[in-house]
Amino acid sequence: xxxxxxxxxxxxxxxxxxxxxxxxxxxxxxxxxxxxxxxxxxxxxxxxxxxxxxxxxxxxxxxxxxxxxxxxxxxxxxxxxxxxxxxxxxxxxxxxxxxxxxxxxxxxxxxxxxxxxxxxxxxxxxxxxxxxxxxxxxxxxxxxxxxxxxxxxxxxxxxxxxxxxxxxxxxxxxxxxxxxxxxxxxxxxxxxxxxxxxxxxxxxxxxxxxxxxxxxxxxxxxxxxxxxxxx
Amino acid sequence: xxxxxxxxxxxxxxxxxxxxxxxxxxxxxxxxxxxxxxxxxxxxxxxxxxxxxxxxxxxxxxxxxxxxxxxxxxxxxxxxxxxxxxxxxxxxxxxxxxxxxxxxxxxxxxxxxxxxxxxxxxxxxxxxxxxxxxxxxxxxxxxxxx
Numbered sequence: 001x002x003x004x005x006x007x008x009x010x011x012x013x014x015x016x017x018x019x020x021x022x023x024x025x026x027x028x029x030x031x032x033x034x035x036x037x038x039x040x041x042x043x044x045x046x047x048x049x050x051x052x053x054x055x056x057x058x059x060x061x062x063x064x065x066x067x068x069x070x071x072x073x074x075x076x077x078x079x080x081x082x083x084x085x086x087x088x089x090x091x092x093x094x095x096x097x098x099x100x101x102x103x104x105x106x107x108x109x110x111x112x113x114x115x116x117x118x119x120x121x122x123x124x125x126x127x128x129x130x131x132x133x134x135x136x137x138x139x140x141x142x143x144x145x146x147x148x149x150x151x152x153x154x155x156x157x158x159x160x161x162x163x164x165x166x167x168x169x170x171x172x173x174x175x176x177x178x179x180x181x182x183x184x185x186x187x188x189x190x191x192x193x194x195x196x197x198x199x200x201x202x203x204x205x206x207x208x209x210x211x212x213x214x215x216x217x218x219x220x221x222x223x224x225x226x227x228x229x230x231x
Numbered sequence: 232x233x234x235x236x237x238x239x240x241x242x243x244x245x246x247x248x249x250x251x252x253x254x255x256x257x258x259x260x261x262x263x264x265x266x267x268x269x270x271x272x273x274x275x276x277x278x279x280x281x282x283x284x285x286x287x288x289x290x291x292x293x294x295x296x297x298x299x300x301x302x303x304x305x306x307x308x309x310x311x312x313x314x315x316x317x318x319x320x321x322x323x324x325x326x327x328x329x330x331x332x333x334x335x336x337x338x339x340x341x342x343x344x345x346x347x348x349x350x351x352x353x354x355x356x357x358x359x360x361x362x363x364x365x366x367x368x369x370x371x372x373x374x375x376x377x
Contacts, residue, residue: 044243051254056259066267074274077281078281086298123254124250130245134245134246163292170288186306
């Protein structure tokens with residue numbers, strides 16, 4: 001504990017030197033912290049309802065609240081561009097995709113009694129143990145760490161100008177690789193969700209199982225065969 | 232602002248998502264829980280970027296990459312779930328037990344197993360059976376005529 005805080009204290013005091021002397025405590029929170037805490041509670045509650053509700057469509061709608069709350073947290077952390085990207089991509093497209101998926105798999109409207117599987121208590125134990133361990137470690141490690149939000153906001157670090165400059169100066173190669181990955185995902189989704197029509201299926205069958213007849217005559221005799229049976 | 236606030240919030244969001252992934256039965260709800268976990272990671276990245284203030288601007292750039300990868304993941308995942316639903320008639324992940332060993336310890340619910348086989352049976356192409364019947368019938372009819 002002592003070593004962790006001793007390790008984190010000098011790195012925290014690197015950007016602004018006088019932080020080590022007058023360190024703000026948890027009992028005198030600033031306004032940003034109070035807003036962050038309230039929005040965080042709303043986000044956490046929405047996430048909990050998303051995970052435990054038995055109405056599938058309501059789960060998707062509570063996911064909107066949780067993702068919007070995370071976007072507000074980004075705004076409070078002075079990351080404006082990330083916040084609007086979060087609103088655009090998550091709230092705008094991912095949730096719509098999820099709602100389409102719920103609709104196309106004929107999810108039941110209303111309460112579905114079997115939304116949770118049988119291992120709910122094991123899952124609860126695992127997640128509570130993970131939460132306890134991680135919260136203990138994180139609080140011990142970053143108890144004395146202070147983010148100077150005014151200096152960050154003054155430098156404009158979260159603006160789209162700074163983000164764009166960093167993205168296209170230092171991160172160009174990962175950006176391009178990511179565009180190739182998105183293209184591959186697009187093509188893969190199209191290939192997966194495409195229905196193959198009857199003619200393609202017939203040609204594939206004739207190539208897989210070669211019959212003595214030629215494929216053209218097989219296709220022609222297909223509709224005629226029931227008539228031959230009737231005779 | 233204390234770094235502990237966003238870090239603890241990210242931890243709690245991640246654990247809520249972990250519970251959702253482990254406890255949910257519908258595959259789309261599992262995907263939603265995965266989105267919650269990815270959002271926890273994004274929140275951590277942004278908070279540590281604001282704290283460290285490195286010259287590469289690594290945290291926010293990696294957050295953008297994570298958001299793009301999450302969009303690709305949800306697209307592919309939903310396509311796979313729709314394909315499974317179209318072939319099996321159900322997207323419940325604990326009823327997709329084709330690959331389990333027959334003498335497994337769980338044994339499984341008999342209703343789930345029978346529902347599996349029932350839903351697999353119509354999924355085999357009707358055209359395939361008709362086609363093979365026709366192909367068998369064709370030479371037989373010819374023989375009868377001869």
